Amino acid sequence: MTGLAPVSTVHEPVLVAEVLHYLAPRPGGIYVDGTVGAGGHSDAILAAVGGRCRIIGIDRDPDALAAAGRALARWGSAVQLVHANYAGFEAVLDDFGIDAVDGILLDLGVSSLQLDRPERGFSYQEDAPLDMRMDQTRGTTAADLVNRLDAAALTRILRDYVEERWASRIARFIVEARRRAPIRTTGQLEAVVKAAIPAAARRRGGHPARRTFQALRIAVNDELQALSGVIEPAARRLAGGGRLVIISFHSLEDRIVKQAFRRLAQGCTCPPGAACRCGGDTILEILTRRPVTAGEYELRRNPRARSARLRAARRIAATGSE
Numbered sequence: 001m002t003g004l005a006p007v008s009t010v011h012e013p014v015l016v017a018e019v020l021h022y023l024a025p026r027p028g029g030i031y032v033d034g035t036v037g038a039g040g041h042s043d044a045i046l047a048a049v050g051g052r053c054r055i056i057g058i059d060r061d062p063d064a065l066a067a068a069g070r071a072l073a074r075w076g077s078a079v080q081l082v083h084a085n086y087a088g089f090e091a092v093l094d095d096f097g098i099d100a101v102d103g104i105l106l107d108l109g110v111s112s113l114q115l116d117r118p119e120r121g122f123s124y125q126e127d128a129p130l131d132m133r134m135d136q137t138r139g140t141t142a143a144d145l146v147n148r149l150d151a152a153a154l155t156r157i158l159r160d161y162v163e164e165r166w167a168s169r170i171a172r173f174i175v176e177a178r179r180r181a182p183i184r185t186t187g188q189l190e191a192v193v194k195a196a197i198p199a200a201a202r203r204r205g206g207h208p209a210r211r212t213f214q215a216l217r218i219a220v221n222d223e224l225q226a227l228s229g230v231i232e233p234a235a236r237r238l239a240g241g242g243r244l245v246i247i248s249f250h251s252l253e254d255r256i257v258k259q260a261f262r263r264l265a266q267g268c269t270c271p272p273g274a275a276c277r278c279g280g281d282t283i284l285e286i287l288t289r290r291p292v293t294a295g296e297y298e299l300r301r302n303p304r305a306r307s308a309r310l311r312a313a314r315r316i317a318a319t320g321s322e
């Protein structure tokens, strides 16, 4: 096996100016950074208010939290870091005795800290154990999925998450390969995917294993489910005027954010005059009609920014209750 030596890498946060613009941090505010990662966005938020706000920084990856701890140490007790899934952010706030916050930021996906460490198993560039868990303290690895799921389930993952054209062929090749020997490494999986995709198709559209690795990562970490479930509770935990800012890197994530924001901004959809049966109330005002993307300058400096899409919304104060 090669490339297991620690790689020194930095995570360059994306759309920092845009995050500050839409989150609009203010002195005295409380902010949840639900994907604190290497702490780049949190650092910028604290710097914007001279350290006079409070940040609850959540990440499901203990290594990321350690990096955030180092990066944010200068802000002292203004930062509290918690090992959790952002889907459980309400329990985190309850533990701190916090009812409502002034802003919530989610910068989805994986960080360079994770991608550039071969031993995490996210990358097809180096041979390493096929892991891909953001939280290595629990859960199912990518190796578990490729060795256990049947061809139909593997096909669905590849089709539904990344629209892989060769989904069923790749799934079939995986099932055949693991009959000979379990697939335990990124290199083994990459070789199987390459063999499954016809040579002519392999020459187009980037590395042939890129989409398969992305789909498995999404499945291993239940990424879409966590996102779908968090938007409404996040909106409801905002104080009046509080902001929700979400950066996604995948069209399915962006669609989930767009549709949830619309639903929460639209409110009741029952016919006019009829008693409300849908239970919808208008709690958000959308601040970004279209997703905000990186400008030329950032794109030149940070290739990760290429697929970043930021959407933001503001909590409308509920009449009577806030």
Ligand SMILES: C[S@@+](CC[C@H](N)C(=O)[O-])C[C@H]1O[C@@H](n2cnc3c(N)ncnc32)[C@H](O)[C@@H]1O
Residues within 6 Å of the ligand: 011, 012, 013, 014, 034, 035, 036, 037, 038, 039, 040, 041, 042, 058, 059, 060, 061, 064, 084, 085, 086, 087, 107, 108, 109, 110, 111, 134, 226
């Ligand atoms: C793109 S990075 C965030 C980088 C961060 N904004 C910065 O400036 O350094 C995404 C981070 O979110 C974490 N993450 C992804 N999904 C998560 C979830 N459901 N709950 C908690 N953390 C999550 C990953 O472990 C990773 O560290």
